[in-house]
Amino acid sequence: MLKLEARPQASRLWSYGSPLLALAITVLIGVALFAALGKDPVRGLQVFFWEPVKSPYALGELALKATPLLLVALGLAVCFRSNIWNIGAEGQFVIGAVAAGGIALLADKTTGPWIVPAILVAGVLGGMAWAGITALLRDRFNANEILVSLMLVYVATLLLGYLVYGPWKDPMGYNFPQTRMFERVTQMPKLFAGSRVTIGLPLALAGSALLWVFLFRTRAGFALQVGGLAPAAARYAGFSSRRALWAALLISGATAGLAGALEVAGPIGQLTPYVPAGYGFAAIIVAFVGRLHPVGMVFSALLMSMFYIGGELAQSRLGLPKSLTGVFQGLLLFTLLACDTLIAYRVRWVGARGGLR
C-alpha cells in the first residue's frame, strides 16, 4: 500500500524535480494522446519538441513567442509572491498594446527613431493604468482582485474592438477591422537579419535579472514577499500592505503592457482584434511552472512557447486541431500541481502487516 507521509521540511530537490517530472508525465500522456488519435507518437513528439529547435530560424520563432510570455510572467510572479491574484494580465497586455498602437499611429514619414522608446513607455503606462484600476478598487472598496482583474480583460478586449471597428479603422483597409500598418520607423529594432527576434528578448532577459535582484537583494522585494507569505508578520514588521498591493499590481501591469507594446510594434505591426493571443493567461502557467523564480520562468516560457509553435505545426503537419496547445498547457499545469505533492510529502511503501490494526 502506498502512503503519503509529511516531510519535516519541504524538499529542495523536489521543488526543482517536480517540474521535470511533470513535463515527463505530460509527454507520456501526449504520446498516449497521439496514439489514440491514430497518429505516429514519434512524429507527434518531433513536431512539439524537435521542430521548434532544429534551425536558427526556428529558435528565433521560439524566442519570439517566449518573450511576451516571460515578460508577463515576471510581473505576475511579483503579484503571486505577494499573494495578490492578478488574473487579468491579458487585459493589461491589450491596453498596453492599444496605448503603444496609439503612439505608433502618430508617426509619419518624417518621425525620428525616438518613437520607439515612446511606444514602449506608452505600453508600460497603459498596462499600469489598467492594473491600477484593480489596485484602486481593491484598496478603496476591498473588491476581490481576482474578479475585477479578470472582468477587466473583457472590457479591454471590447475597448480594442471599439477602436479597430470604429475611430482607428484603416480608411484604405477594405473595411477590415484593423488600423493601418504602422510606419517602418515604429518597428522594434531586430537583433539579427533573417530572424524576427527584436530587442524585446534582451529586454525580457534583463527584466528577469532585475526581478532576481529585486526579490532577493532588496528590502522592498523582501517586504513584498513577507506580505504574501505571512500577512501578520508584515504588519508586525511594519511593512505596508497597501504599498505592496499597489507595487505588485503596477509592476505586473507594466510588464504586461510592455509585452503588448513589443507585440504590436513588433511582429504584428498594426492593431487588430486578434492582438489578445492568450499570452496573459498562458503566462500564469509559465509563472507557476517556473516556480515564480526569475530564472525558472525563462525555461518555462521557452517550454510554453514550444507548445504554441508545436500546436501550430501539429495543425499543418499532422492535421490535428490547434487546440492541442491548450491541452498540453493544461496537462502540464495539472501534472505540476500533482507532482508538487512530493515537495511536502514523501511516498512510502507500507507493507500490509506494518501497523497495528
Added chain:
Amino acid sequence: MNPTPHSAPAAPAAGEPPRLQLTGITKRYPAVVANDGVSLTVRPGEVHAVLGENGAGKSTLMKIIYGAVKPDAGQVLFDGRPVQVRNPQEARQLGIAMVFQHFSLFDTLTVAENVWLGQDKSVPLAEVERRIRATASEYGLDIDPLRPVHTLSVGEMQRVEIIRALLTAPRLLILDEPTSVLTPQAVDKLFVVLRKLAGEGCSILYISHKLHEIRALCTACTVMRGGKVTGVCDPSQESNASLSRMMIGAEPPQLAHRAQAPGEVVLRTRALSLPVADPFGVALIDVELAVRAGEVVGIAGVSGNGQKELLQALSGEDRRAEAAMVQLSGRNAGRLGPRRRRALGLHFVPEERLGRGAVPTMGLAHNLLLTRGDAVGAGGWLRMGRLREQARGIIERFQVKAGGPDAAAQSLSGGNLQKFIVGREIDAGPKLLIVAQPTWGVDVGAAAQIRGEILRLRDQGCAVLVLSEELDELFEICDRLHVLAKGRLSPSVPRAEATVARIGEWMSGLWHAEVQAHLGAGEVGHAQA
C-alpha cells in the same frame, strides 16, 4: 493557590481491572519518535496526571487513546478488554470523553444548542436544556443553557465543554491543559468538580506541566520525557524538585533578582481607550501604564481580556489611538507605525511566533529583516553575507538549536524559535522591550534561559513589559504587577506585596472596591487577601 488536602479516591475494588491500560505504545513520525514503548495504567476513580514538557509526547498519547491517531505498535486495554479505538466516535462509545485545550464551540449558538450538536438528534432541545441544568447543579458548574456562547468568559466556555463531556456519562475523562485559561479561583472550582467526579468512579487523565496543580489534585502520575515514560509516582508524595527532575532531568536554575532603583519613564500610556475593532474583540478602557528604565513590569490576566488589543496598540500594528495616548521616552507615538516606534527603541516579541514573529517558510537570516536593518545598505540593498553573519551571532549567543542561518523558521522547535526571536529583539539593544507570553509552549530549560535574558536586559537599564498568563513566571521576573481584565488595567502592585489570591481576584476585575478602601485608609498597596 495553596495545595488543599484532596479527598481520597474511591478505593478500587479488589480484583477490578484497570479502567485503561496501555502497553508498549509506539508512534513514529518522520523526524521524531513521539511515543516510544509507553505504558500507562489508570485505575477506576483515579485522577491520573500525565506530566511532561512540550514535545514529550503527551498529546500524541492522548490522541491515540481518543482514536484520533493510530499507534504503530502496542496494546490498549479498556476495562481489561483489548480494544482498537479507530476514531473519536468509537472512543465516545467506549465511554472516553475529552476536553481539548482549544474549545470547539460555535460563538453564535447558545450553550444548549452547542451541546445538542454533539448529541443524539432524537433528543429534543428542551430535554438537552433540562439535562444541562441538572448536570450543572449536580456538579456546581453554574451555567445558563440559554446564553449565547460569545457572551461567556473563557472559564465558562470550559464549563460548557466539561458539561458536554459529562452528559455522555464518561468512564474516562481526558483533560488537556485545562487550567491554562483559568484564574486561580476558577482552578480551585474546577478541582472540586474533578474530585467529585473521581469520587463517583470516573477516571480522569489530567495533562499538565504545572507541578503544584498536579500535586494538589492527582493521585497518580506518569511522567514523560522525549516520548518515553521516565517515572510513575504518587505526586502528593513528591516535591516540585523531584517531579521536575523526572520531567526534564534537572532542576530548573534559580534566577537572581537584584534590587535596583528604576530610572526614567520610557513607556507611558495616558487614558488609552480603543473601541473594539472586530466583533469578538475587547475594548480598551482608560489604560494607564508607566514602565521605567531598569524595571520589569508584568501584566497578568487571562487571554481575551484585551491583551491582544493592548499589544497591538503599543507595537503600532493598531494606529487608531490618539497620538498622546501612547508615549515613548516622552514623545507622542500613538500614530506612529511599528517601524517608527522601533526607531525610538521599542522592540516587541509577539505571542504568535510562526506567522507573526517569524515568516515560517523563510530562513532565520531573512527573518532578521522583519525588525532589524543592520544588514540593509543604501537603497534597501541586502548584504547577505552580513545578514548571515548576524544570524549566526544570535544563534550562537542564545544557544538556538538550528541547522544554520538559512534553516526555515518552521523547522525549529517552539522553544528554539522563541529563543531566536527574543534574541533578535534583545540583540537590537532596545530601550523598551515588550514580550507577550515569553515562555508559552517553551520547554523548561529554554524558559529559564529566556527569563534570565529578560532580567539581564533589565539590569542593563532597559524597560521591560511582560504580558503572561503564567502567574508563576510573572512573580519570578517582575518588579511590579498589573492585571488586565475586561479591557481595564488595574493599578500596579509591587511584587513583594502581590499574592496569588489577590492577583487572582483582580483577574475577575474586582480591584475597584479594594483600591477605594485602601485610598480611604491612606495605605495603598497592602494586601488584604
